[in-house]
Amino acid sequence: MSGAGGTGAPDQYGLVGHPVAHSWSPFIHGMFARATAQNLSYRLFDVAERDFRRETLELFAGGIRGLNVTLPHKQAAAELVNELTPRAARAQAVNTIAFFDDSTLLGENTDGIGLVVDLERNLGVEIADRRVLILGAGGAARGVLGPLLEREPRAMVIANRTAARAAELAAEFADLAQVIGLSFGDLPATPFDLVINATSASLKGEMPPIDPGVIGEHSVCYDMAYGRSPTPFTRWARERGAARVFKGWGMLVEQAAESFLLWRGIRPDTRPVLDALSREDSNG
Ligand code: ATR
Numbered sequence: 449m450s451g452a453g454g455t456g457a458p459d460q461y462g463l464v465g466h467p468v469a470h471s472w473s474p475f476i477h478g479m480f481a482r483a484t485a486q487n488l489s490y491r492l493f494d495v496a497e498r499d500f501r502r503e504t505l506e507l508f509a510g511g512i513r514g515l516n517v518t519l520p521h522k523q524a525a526a527e528l529v530n531e532l533t534p535r536a537a538r539a540q541a542v543n544t545i546a547f548f549d550d551s552t553l554l555g556e557n558t559d560g561i562g563l564v565v566d567l568e569r570n571l572g573v574e575i576a577d578r579r580v581l582i583l584g585a586g587g588a589a590r591g592v593l594g595p596l597l598e599r600e601p602r603a604m605v606i607a608n609r610t611a612a613r614a615a616e617l618a619a620e621f622a623d624l625a626q627v628i629g630l631s632f633g634d635l636p637a638t639p640f641d642l643v644i645n646a647t648s649a650s651l652k653g654e655m656p657p658i659d660p661g662v663i664g665e666h667s668v669c670y671d672m673a674y675g676r677s678p679t680p681f682t683r684w685a686r687e688r689g690a691a692r693v694f695k696g697w698g699m700l701v702e703q704a705a706e707s708f709l710l711w712r713g714i715r716p717d718t719r720p721v722l723d724a725l726s727r728e729d730s731n732g
Contacts, residue, residue: 455487456487458487458488458489459486459487459488459489459513460488460489460491460511460512460513461477461488461489461490461491461512461513461514461515461516461711462490462491462492462493462507462512462515462516463490463491463492463493463515463516463517463518464493464495464500464503464504464507464515464516464517464518464521464525465493465494465495465517465518465519465520465521466494466495466496466497466519466520466521467494468492468493468494468518469492469494471492471518472700472725473490473492473516473700473704474490474491474492475724476700476701476704476721476725477490477704477708478490479716479720479721479724480704480705480708480716480721483716483717483720484708484712484714484716486712486714488712493507493515495521497520497521497524500521500524500525500528501524501528504521504525504528504545505528508545508547508553512547513546513547513711514544514545514546514547514707514710514711515544515545516543516544516704516707517542517543517544517545518543519587519648520587522541522542522543522557522587522591523540523541523587525541525542525543525545525555526539526540526541526542526555528542528545528553528555529542529545529553529554529555530552530553530554531552531553531554531555532554532555532556533554533555533556533557535556535557535560535561535594535595536555536556536557538594538621539557539559539560539590539591539593539594540590541557541559541587541590541591542555542556542557543556543557543558543559543591543703543707544556544557544558544706544707544710544711546710546711554710556706556707556710557591558702558703558704558706558707558710559588559591559592559699559703560591560592560593560594560595560596561595561702561703561706562699562700562701562702562703562704562705562706563592563595563596563644563670563672563696563699563702563703564592564595564596564598564599565702565706566696566698566699566701566702567642567670568599570698570702570718570722571668571692571694571698573642573668573670573692574641575596575599575600575601575642576599576600576601577600577601577602578601578602578641578642579601579602579603579605579639579640579641579642580596580601580603580604580605580640580641580642580643580644581605581606581607581635581640581642581643581644581662582596582604582605582606582607582644582646583607583608583632583643583644583645583646583647583656583658583681584606584608584645584646584647584648584649584656585606585608585610585613585614585616585617585629586613586646586647586648588646588647588648588672589606589608589617589646590617592644592646592672593606593617593621593627594621594624597621597624597625597627598624600625601625601642603626603628604625604626604627604628605627605628605629605630605635605640606618606627606628606629606630607629607630607631607632607634607635607656607658608629608630608631608632608647609631609632609647609656610631611629611630611631611634613629614629614630614631615629615630616629617629632656632657632658632659633657635658635659635662636661636662637659637660637661637662638661638662639661639662639663639664639665639666639667640662640663640664640667641666641667641668642667642668642669642670643662643663643667643668643669643670643685643690644669644670644671644672645669645670645671645672645673645679645681646672648673649680649681650671650673650679650680650681651673653680654680655680655681655684656681658684660688663685663688663689663690664689665689665691666691667685667690667691668690668691668692668693668694669681669682669685669690669692669693669694670693670694670695670696671694671695671696672696672699673695673696674695674696674697674699674700675695676728676729678695679695682694682695695729697722697725697726697729698722700725701718701721701722701725702718704721705718
């Protein structure tokens with residue numbers, strides 16, 4: 449780790465995705481680097497789907513030491529690397545790549561651990577022995593399912609617009625726990641303790657068609673999407689009387705801290721970054 453506290457050229461890191469222009473990751477990793485005295489730079493790389501493999505390999509050949517990977521490349525990244533951590537292998541999706549001196553490209557997925565740390569440590573939300581509903585069965589849901597199941601919830605239901613994708617994802621994790629996959633329309637109208645929106649509907653300003661009966665007065669609702677304003681899901685959850693409603697800022701920061709740990713061997717304190725980002729939020 450040549451950049452640790454050094455004054456030479458910074459070690460280079462970044463984020464590959466499409467689009468990436470509005471990403472908070474350079475801000476977050478910049479704060480982490482200053483707080484831990486790590487000499488590193490973090491840049492954004494907007495890469496189209498068809499160019500992902502070639503351009504990512506070029507970045508590593510050009511000296512980049514680690515990359516975060518976001519939409520739409522997380523599954524392609526799992527195919528690109530030469531080694532997967534157990535979590536990434538389980539998810540078949542990668543959000544962090546580390547390039548080691550022996551030329552190994554290691555793929556990790558820190559999304560799920562980031563979500564679990566945010567829920568449990570930052571927000572005081574229990575997962576163990578709770579009834580959990582995940583909306584969505586794409587890459588985002590895939591990334592968080594394993595770490596959520598490790599906490600041993602009492603029930604885990606995946607509901608998706610396309611029922612077959614929910615059933616497939618549930619089957620992939622059936623060796624860990626009983627997981628039920630169904631369509632939005634087949635959701636029972638009984639309250640869940642924790643409802644996590646892992647669809648990309650919020651990004652399009654849309655709300656999945658969910659029976660309001662899944663929200664009770666004790667329900668906690670978490671949108672993995674984040675932004676300054678309320679999302680359609682957080683607005684809907686508040687209107688239905690959920691006990692607590694959150695956007696995904698904390699998951700964003702905690703997954704970044706886990707990536708930083710893999711790259712630099714230090715897990716930065718996330719509290720100052722969480723505080724800085726909460727000042728950006730309109731509290732929706
Ligand atoms: P990601 O990596 O963000 O999960 P993805 O693999 O394209 O991206 O998956 C997007 C998820 O959001 C899917 O669960 C998708 O439902 P389908 O599997 O039926 O496509 C869901 N989704 C996207 N737009 C939605 C909308 N407007 N309403 C409900 N679900 C939506």
